Amino acid sequence: MIEFFNEFFQYTFLKRAFVSCVCLALGSAPVGCLLVLRRMSLMGDALSHAVLPGAAIGYILAGLSLPMLGIGGFISGLLVALLSGLVSRYTDLKEDASFAGFFLIALAVGVLIISIKQNSIDLIHILFVSALAVDDVSLMLMGIITTLTLIALAIIIRPLIIECFDPHFFQSNGGWGTFYHGFFLTLVVINLVSGFQSLELCFLKHYDDSCHHCPFLGRAYLELIYIISRHCFLCGSFGADVFLLSKLAFRAIYCACMWNVLYLLFNFWHKW
Amino acid sequence: MHYGKVVALENLSGTFHPNTLTAIAGPNGGAKSTLIKAIQGQVKIKSGKVTHNCRHICESGYLPQKSDVDSSFPLSVYEVIGMGLWLHQGSFKAYTKEQHFLIEEAICRVGLEQSKHKRIDQLSGGQFQRMLFARIYVQDASLIILDEPFTAIDSQTCDHLLDIIQEWHQKGKTILVVLHNLDLVRKNFPETLLIGRTCVGWGPTDKVLTKANVSQAFANLMT
Numbered sequence: 141m142i143e144f145f146n147e148f149f150q151y152t153f154l155k156r157a158f159v160s161c162v163c164l165a166l167g168s169a170p171v172g173c174l175l176v177l178r179r180m181s182l183m184g185d186a187l188s189h190a191v192l193p194g195a196a197i198g199y200i201l202a203g204l205s206l207p208m209l210g211i212g213g214f215i216s217g218l219l220v221a222l223l224s225g226l227v228s229r230y231t232d233l234k235e236d237a238s239f240a241g242f243f244l245i246a247l248a249v250g251v252l253i254i255s256i257k258q259n260s261i262d263l264i265h266i267l268f269v270s271a272l273a274v275d276d277v278s279l280m281l282m283g284i285i286t287t288l289t290l291i292a293l294a295i296i297i298r299p300l301i302i303e304c305f306d307p308h309f310f311q312s313n314g315g316w317g318t319f320y321h322g323f324f325l326t327l328v329v330i331n332l333v334s335g336f337q338s339l340e341l342c343f344l345k346h347y348d349d350s351c352h353h354c355p356f357l358g359r360a361y362l363e364l365i366y367i368i369s370r371h372c373f374l375c376g377s378f379g380a381d382v383f384l385l386s387k388l389a390f391r392a393i394y395c396a397c398m399w400n401v402l403y404l405l406f407n408f409w410h411k412w
Numbered sequence: 413m414h415y416g417k418v419v420a421l422e423n424l425s426g427t428f429h430p431n432t433l434t435a436i437a438g439p440n441g442g443a444k445s446t447l448i449k450a451i452q453g454q455v456k457i458k459s460g461k462v463t464h465n466c467r468h469i470c471e472s473g474y475l476p477q478k479s480d481v482d483s484s485f486p487l488s489v490y491e492v493i494g495m496g497l498w499l500h501q502g503s504f505k506a507y508t509k510e511q512h513f514l515i516e517e518a519i520c521r522v523g524l525e526q527s528k529h530k531r532i533d534q535l536s537g538g539q540f541q542r543m544l545f546a547r548i549y550v551q552d553a554s555l556i557i558l559d560e561p562f563t564a565i566d567s568q569t570c571d572h573l574l575d576i577i578q579e580w581h582q583k584g585k586t587i588l589v590v591l592h593n594l595d596l597v598r599k600n601f602p603e604t605l606l607i608g609r610t611c612v613g614w615g616p617t618d619k620v621l622t623k624a625n626v627s628q629a630f631a632n633l634m635t
Contacts, residue, residue, distance in 0.1 A: 177486070295503055295504075296503065297503075298498075298502075298503050299498075301485075304482065305481065305485045305487060305492070306476060306482070307480075308480050309474055309495070309547075310498075312474040313474075313499055313551075314499065
């Protein structure tokens with residue numbers, strides 16, 4: 141076992157990928173859990189597409205720099221989140237419907253920008269990257285985002301839960317419902333940007349050629365960790381029992397595990 | 413008051429005097445809930461004004477309709493009742509001994525001793541409503557607003573909750589209750605505001621809930 145880990149950790153990119161996955165799991169799990177409780181679980185998916193146009197503009201302005209792509213993604217993700225929040229508060233449209241509208245527009249704009257820029261192979265590689273491409277700057281950014289998320293959640297968790305359980309009560313007791321909702325959406329977006337530093341944006345997979353010489357089991361193990369991290373975000377599973385004991389979370393863990401086993405089996409079959 | 417271009421409620425002015433127990437009655441779609449939201453500032457009023465004696469409207473205790481609450485949320489009964497202390501607690505403070513005592517007292521008053529550590533999705537409709545009453549009990553606000561508290565509740569629980577409302581009334585609180593059941597209003601509420609898109613009658617219950625007034629409230633909705 142120790143040999144396995146030694147072998148695994150002798151590659152710097154594997155170490156970075158591992159730390160980035162842990163960061164992601166710590167920050168995204170509670171946010172994902174709250175997304176599920178607020179019945180917005182599909183939003184993680186929708187918002188991950190909303191990041192695309194900003195990342196594309198970041199690429200055009202600064203080339204292949206992950207922080208710039210991240211900042212661009214953050215701005216466009218936040219814009220889509222806030223716009224759909226506003227639309228659902230002030231019109232008859234429900235939040236899911238307005239999200240669906242805005243994220244598709246964002247995705248279309250993103251693809252448009254990418255295809256206008258002729259030499260977009262590199263960008264596509266980045267937008268659908270694997271966890272192994274994380275560099276030190278991105279890792280730092282992910283660490284900062286995780287820390288900020290955990291501190292922010294510790295501060296607003298009580299009002300957030302009251303607002304989620306009974307928004308009318310919260311408002312009638314002088315709570316700023318809209319503020320906390322917006323703040324929470326901001327947390328979702330920065331965690332998405334954090335995830336985007338290491339995980340692919342859409343459900344496509346590309347292996348980096350540079351990692352083909354590392355041991356297969358190591359790669360498979362890493363795949364497992366980061367698929368789990370991704371599911372943490374979507375299902376709020378990992379660490380959810382620490383956060384809020386909910387049957388829903390247990391169900392999510394079960395589904396995520398089953399899915400991961402299937403995925404790994406498929407990977408083995410594919411490789412051999 | 414408007415919902416989009418539709419006028420929900422118009423021509424209503426008057427005062428809910430301190431220490432009164434008023435039922436807000438009227439047909440479905442008569443804007444009872446809208447009125448309550450306007451009083452709390454959750455719905456904007458097109459013209460006119462709502463004023464109140466509380467230092468802030470956030471001193472009101474509010475019981476929402478059950479459909480407005482996420483009853484599958486993973487919280488325990490104790491935690492939900494503790495929410496009533498939100499104004500004193502803010503984001504950080506833990507409950508003091510006195511506050512724990514107050515929460516226990518509220519739990520006993522509504523008769524939920526057996527289920528205080530249960531998850532709220534395991535409660536029956538009646539128990540859920542008792543829990544929400546306990547939360548208002550803990551809040552100890554001077555203005556209490558109840559939005560259809562007796563919907564889908566058996567008669568025994570209903571009597572128990574009415575007792576609690578009477579107890580609050582005796583303590584000098586101002587209570588507004590939105591109700592459909594006119595018999596219940598006649599039996600238990602000294603004052604009534606009857607609305608059907610406009611104010612049909614406001615005053616002592618026996619003078620307001622006359623046959624003519626009630627049929628006028630329904631007729632307003634038909635036109």
